[in-house]
Amino acid sequence: MATGLTLKELSKKEDRFTHGHRMCSGCGAPTVVKMVLLATDYPVIASNATGCLEVSSCISEYTAWKIPWIHTAFENAAATISGVETMYRSLKKQGKIDKDIKFIAFGGDGGTYDIGFQSLSGAMERGHDMLYVCYDNGAYMNTGIQRSSATPLGADTTTCPAGDVIPGKLRSRKNLTKIMGAHNIPYAAQASPSHWMDLMKKVKKAHEFIGPKFMNILAPCNRGWRSQTNDSITLSKLAVNSCYWPLYEIEDGVTKITYTPKDKVPVADFMKPQGRFKHLFAPANEWLLKKVQEEVDKEWEKLKKQAECGC
Amino acid sequence: MKQKGWKDLPPGSVVLEGGSAVNFKTGSWRAYRPIWNKENCIQCLLCWIYCPDMAIKVKDGKRGEFDYDYCKGCGICALECPGKKGKNAIEMIEEGK
Helix, strand or coil: CCCCCCHHHHCCCCCCECCCCCCCCCCCHHHHHHHHHHCCCCCEEEEECCCHHHHHHEECCEECECCCEEECCCCCHHHHHHHHHHHHHHHHHCCCCCCCCEEEEEEEHHHHHHCCHHHHHHHHHHCCCEEEEEEECCCECCCCCECCCCCCCCCCECCECCCCCCCCCCCCCCCHHHHHHCCCCCEEEEECCCCHHHHHHHHHHHHHCCCEEEEEEECCCCCCCCCCCCCHHHHHHHHHHCCCCCEEEEECCEEEEEECCCCCCCHHHHHCCCHHHHHHHCHHHHHHHHHHHHHHHHHHHHHHHHHHHCC | CCCCCCCCCCHHHCCCCCCHHHHCCCHHHCCEEEEECHHHCCCCCHHHHHCCCCCEEEECCEEEEECCCCCCCCCHHHHHCCCECCECCEEEEECCC
16 A cells, blocks of 8 residues: 555645635535545546536636546546546557656546436446545425435435425435446445545545556535535544445445444434434434434445455 | 627627636625634635635635635535534624624
8 A cells, every 4th residue: 555645644635625615614525526526546537427517617717626527427437437447548559648647537426327327337347447435415406306225214405305294314325335246347435524544545435446546535515515615524434424425435346344433423413403304303203314314224234244255 | 898889799699718717707696604713724625625616815825814805605615614623613694794
């Protein structure tokens, strides 16, 4: 493992994602991008699916990216970067390029779990040498907080509004990290910006594999989560400590938990500060809150079993 | 900024200068201003890594002043600051006060 993973050493590196971007105050996504790029010690080319990150980091004539960066449509960030990677391999073979370049695709949960899912799945199956990073904020935040398949059970969004008829989203989120693991790719991992060292180690590790890699990174959104601008790191910590967002990796099909919380906190601790779950604390919705906790526990136990048996 | 016509733009509206967002200052978005109390700072740099706006100047591994040209005043740094002996090194004050 490469050294230099201290904040002091990292701070001496150049930020390849600059200030002046127009993400909301307190957004989790730029922190995720910054950490991913800081952990990458290679020249990088990135593609970016439509989403908050894409529209606010490159508004005509102003780009926050100091790397070659391609805006793609919602559904094809993975297809675009796999095309670039293929061209790179061809140029390398022809002797026209000799640099070692890494390829990263960034997408939000809408562009990854839903709309870009087919191109992501295809790129993973074709085996391109690339890393796909999903910054998961749990809904279509850019267009006004519509539900996505990453939206957690019970969350209030504009397309599953909590009220007299339904208590927010009635379906559970899909487990994309495991779905990507099931593609039998060399490396799939889940990370959180609160645990920056874990996140960066995973990025570094991912770059050392040849082939398709996937990382799912939690990115709190204070607008959509109806929380405060200052709590993105606190909330991501609570997400990890409640096992709502466990930190693990799937390396060649073998699951390994990279962080086990010392004291597992109730998932309600993670949900309470968020307005999107406010209704779950009303007596009438107690059953749903209980169900959320049961599902988190069930998934965590399943993950632990997978890690124990090395499968 | 003067708006450009289509003839003035590069094909595909490609941005040719990387990192040009530095020319766009976001500091005016701020409603709360972070204040750094140097004496309580333990130089852990957590504020730097957690800042979503790259608005903390660090030189030779040492934290310097805030970059108020870009800080949007979210307050993550103040909340995550461990401080020295329970005394926070960053506090948020209302802008303009």
